[in-house]
Amino acid sequence: MGDLYLWLKAGHVISVIAWMAGIFYLPRLFVYHAEQRAAVPQMVPTLEVMERRLLQAIMTPAMIATWVFGLILIGMGAFDWGAAWSWIKLACVIGMTAFHMWCAAERKRLATGTATMTGRNYRMMNEVPTVLMILIVIAVIVRPF
Template identity: 45%
Template sequence: MSSFLINNILWLKAFHVIFMVAWFAGIFYLPRLFVNHAETDSTAVAEQLKGMEKRLLYFVTPFAIFTLLLGLAIIYAYGLDWFIAAKWLHIKLSLVTVIYIYHGYCFKLVKTFALDKNNRSGRFYRIFNEVPVLILFAIIILAYVKPM
């Protein structure tokens, strides 16, 4: 692999991680807003949270898109043989798929709260908030340790 390609891959990886961190900051915070929303009895607070939830989700969605595009560019840069051989990557991509499904489900939850139709407890959203944390731990270990 030429030094030009290696340098480009390093830039792709750097921006992939930057956008992933920005995305996950929102993915970690949004369910905390859901907890507060589910537990409030105040209409004024609920209305404020509706706006915060929607703005946050729409703010971090481009970071999710850039994370995906840069990840695909990295795979392309390394090539098909590397992709086939990188068994750890296949597991990582499965977990990444779960996170994108989680992100999509957040759109449904934002809409549910916007329509005042939430029927889940703050406890549910506290547990929901832990899902991306655990998946991120696994993704990072797979990406950096490459255990297989």
């Protein structure tokens, strides 16, 4: 079971990296979209394609793989239900998933022209996954709780 555990853990880490890359980049595309829709409207269709493909082809499959690998690892006993770090990680991963879903909804609002957020608002929202990622890494590696 040792080799299987390591392969599953590697799959989990690879999936997390792919998910995080997308979750950091998509709100940045939203910044460009919000700021360029009036200034350079011919850029908007390209941004919409980039946003949709990033979400559908990279982020969502990576999020699903992250959850699948993570749940299998939990089933194998890789989660210490008695330790606070485990619960902090789980809460942050749920928060990251909620942020992912917010991104998906925001992409649709941008595509339909109903989004109301400014480029500055999107820049601020882009800090949410960074904070969650920092908390997850500290909880899992340092385990201060």
